[in-house]
Amino acid sequence: MPTASTQTRDFQSELKTAQAAVKTLAARREQLVGDARVEESRVKSALEALQGLEVPNPHKLTVAQLQQLKDKSGRDLETHLDALQKKIADAQSLMAEYDLISKQ
Secondary structure, eight states: OOHHHHHHHHHHHHHHHHHHHHHHHHHHHHHHHHHHHHHHHHHHHHHHHHHTTTTTTTTOHHHHHHHHHHHHHHHHHHHHHHHHHHHHHHHHHHHHHHHHHHOO
């Protein structure tokens, strides 16, 4: 039959194990809450960006619709970037021509 000191030691050991488990669970909970906050912030930022682009009801879009919007936006960005690069090249050419004329 176990003595009182053995029972106390077992109880204390179990209590320490339980406390460690509670601490581990609390840390995991805090990590999950933090992850959820980060994800919520990302979603909020994405919705604000879509609203800034005047996308109607962005929260109702499906994944496929969001992918189509992303693809279209990428194509539009490429088109605008190409046009900008052409304008920069034209401006550089005009500046070089101006420099050449001004030296004469």
